[in-house]
Ligand SMILES: NC(=O)C1=CN([C@@H]2O[C@H](COP(=O)(O)OP(=O)(O)OC[C@H]3O[C@@H](n4cnc5c(N)ncnc54)[C@H](O)[C@@H]3O)[C@@H](O)[C@H]2O)C=CC1
């Protein structure tokens with residue numbers, strides 16, 4: 493049955509989820525925001541059916557409520573929801589970048605018979621607002637859910653099913669404290685480091701503008717996220733305070749190690765630190781099974797002749813198989829080439845392997861690749877990690 497979904501906060505994340513829900517599920521989507529102008533924009537692009545600036549009106553009769561506000565406001569909104577008449581059986585979830593505090597605050601909802609399941613889609617941008625929202629922003633990204641142990645499995649399945657159908661993200665279940673430690677290390681700490689570096693160089697630039705003029709690739713790559721939204725990050729840092737204090741202590745120890753090695757001209761130690769980092773960086777999952785997206789890949793032998801890429805792409809296109817990337821891997825002396833084909837969807841990967849083999853190509857693919865996900869998505873029970 494199509495659900496009525498209320499999205500509280502129609503910005504980058506709420507707006508992107510709204511577009512996903514409208515495009516891929518039969519849900520009716522009601523948007524709530526303090527900005528009437530943003531609600532009009534969301535309505536105009538087809539992200540929501542109706543916009544409300546009154547919370548009670550927005551959540552009235554909703555089957556699912558998704559809170560997509562800054563973290564501090566998520567906590568306040570949970571308090572407000574406790575005072576409002578919500579539909580029986582309604583599930584409340586959120587998208588906040590921290591989980592422990594929010595899950596703790598939401599215990600009050602449980603006392604009122606309402607199911608709360610914390611959520612965090614692990615994709616986004618340094619941009620904010622409805623104008624930055626886009627459909628399939630979370631495709632193939634991990635989407636963490638943090639249900640408390642006593643939440644009915646059927647509620648977790650119902651929410652997972654809707655989120656998977658809408659976003660095509662990979663849903664995983666995690667303990668909220670575990671989530672905050674991991675996400676603190678791989679997202680919150682890097683945002684702090686980026687902001688610190690931008691501010692440090694900004695100070696130097698005040699007396700000599702060549703600091704900014706010479707800022708090139710490395711500085712820009714490392715500091716893109718230093719342009720993120722101040723209110724959002726203020727709330728995240730305060731909410732994940734306990735984990736971040738430990739992580740910052742470890743970071744300061746790392747920097748002290750570098751400082752000591754440089755001050756003491758310890759060439760061996762400096763080389764060791766960069767060598768270790770280079771090896772670890774190369775071990776990051778190269779199938780992009782990380783914060784942003786994941787790819788499924790196969791390789792085929794092809795004759796090293798012009799037009800071969802077009803021929804393979806057309807073959808897959810004729811079967812409606814979405815190919816995300818294609819590239820030549822190497823040219824062997826025996827005039828064979830190897831093409832690397834990458835797919836965002838496991839179903840496209842699996843169909844492509846069958847289709848290419850049928851057409852006579854030798855396909856190299858990990859037969860187990862995607863099998864688990866494919867099977868799991870049939871019953872919408874996310875993997876617990
Ligand atoms: N930006 C990102 O990449 C990601 C953000 N998140 C989380 O998602 C949540 C939302 O972040 P974004 O969508 O990026 O922010 P955003 O700034 O793009 O959207 C927030 C929306 O909430 C509205 N809003 C703010 N305060 C309000 C209030 N007091 N009353 C009513 N409406 C209000 C704003 O008008 C805006 O439309 C945050 O909790 C953040 O931690 C999660 C994953 C990724």
Ligand SMILES: O=C(O)C(=O)Cc1ccc(O)cc1
Pocket residue numbers: 588589613614615616617618679717
């Ligand atoms: O822009 C980027 O690279 C991000 O890191 C986006 C992001 C921001 C906050 C989150 O909780 C998750 C993802």
